[in-house]
Amino acid sequence: AQKVTQAQTEISVVEKEDVTLDCVYETRDTTYYLFWYKQPPSGELVFLIRRNSFDEQNEISGRYSWNFQKSTSSFNFTITASQVVDSAVYFCALTNNDMRFGAGTRLTVKP
Amino acid sequence: NAGVMQNPRHLVRRRGQEARLRCSPMKGHSHVYWYRQLPEEGLKFMVYLQKENIIDESGMPKERFSAEFPKEGPSILRIQQVVRGDSAAYFCASSPPASGSENEQFFGPGTRLTVL
Numbered sequence: 172a173q174k175v176t177q178a179q180t181e182i183s184v185v186e187k188e189d190v191t192l193d194c195v196y197e198t199r200d201t202t203y204y205l206f207w208y209k210q211p212p213s214g215e216l217v218f219l220i221r222r223n224s225f226d227e228q229n230e231i232s233g234r235y236s237w238n239f240q241k242s243t244s245s246f247n248f249t250i251t252a253s254q255v256v257d258s259a260v261y262f263c264a265l266t267n268n269d270m271r272f273g274a275g276t277r278l279t280v281k282p
Numbered sequence: 283n284a285g286v287m288q289n290p291r292h293l294v295r296r297r298g299q300e301a302r303l304r305c306s307p308m309k310g311h312s313h314v315y316w317y318r319q320l321p322e323e324g325l326k327f328m329v330y331l332q333k334e335n336i337i338d339e340s341g342m343p344k345e346r347f348s349a350e351f352p353k354e355g356p357s358i359l360r361i362q363q364v365v366r367g368d369s370a371a372y373f374c375a376s377s378p379p380a381s382g383s384e385n386e387q388f389f390g391p392g393t394r395l396t397v398l
Contacts, residue, residue, distance in 0.1 A: 208389075272327075
């Protein structure tokens with residue numbers, strides 16, 4: 172069975188702080204893909220990143236970075252120097268044939 | 283290139299009525315997925331369809347819910363005899379043909395169903 176756990180339900184930080192959103196997954200598959208999506212207050216889902224199970228190289232995109240560790244089945248997401256516009260719900264997802272989402276982490280960045 | 287389109291964006295139904303939610307995938311995409319997001323919760327997979335075929339419906343409730351993706355036209359998620367617990371946001375996503383899970387799923391804006 173596939174499962175994604177985002178243990179942090181809500182996180183609140185002050186602008187310019189760094190924040191890490193945790194994601195732990197379970198799967199028996201050797202080939203799988205991990206995603207992060209952002210859902211701002213407007214409700215749409217915004218794709219952030221895709222990572223396949225064979226690529227453990229960490230990735231940085233501007234203020235965003237992702238740390239994929241297969242040994243601990245984790246795919247954590249860090250926002251550096253957070254901004255108010257980063258306030259949203261962030262979902263981690265795991266897919267092989269269908270996509271399983273975590274419950275999401277609501278990030279609030281205060282000015 | 284238009285993205286995934288869903289309509290209506292908001293739908294209000296009374297208990298016992300039927301709800302029909304439509305999803306037009308991105309141009310060239312032949313895989314469609316439906317997800318439900320209950321208030322304050324994450325997205326739950328419902329069904330995965332390709333043209334004229336249901337590939338995986340393991341997330342669909344056993345009764346009242348059905349989905350189709352005909353050869354022509356949008357994918358339809360149909361909820362019969364709606365109840366208040368069906369109130370949720372329903373998201374559709376699409377991905378290109380010959381795709382497996384490696385492809386990004388492009389999400390529509392969602393349909394927010396309210397059952398009175």
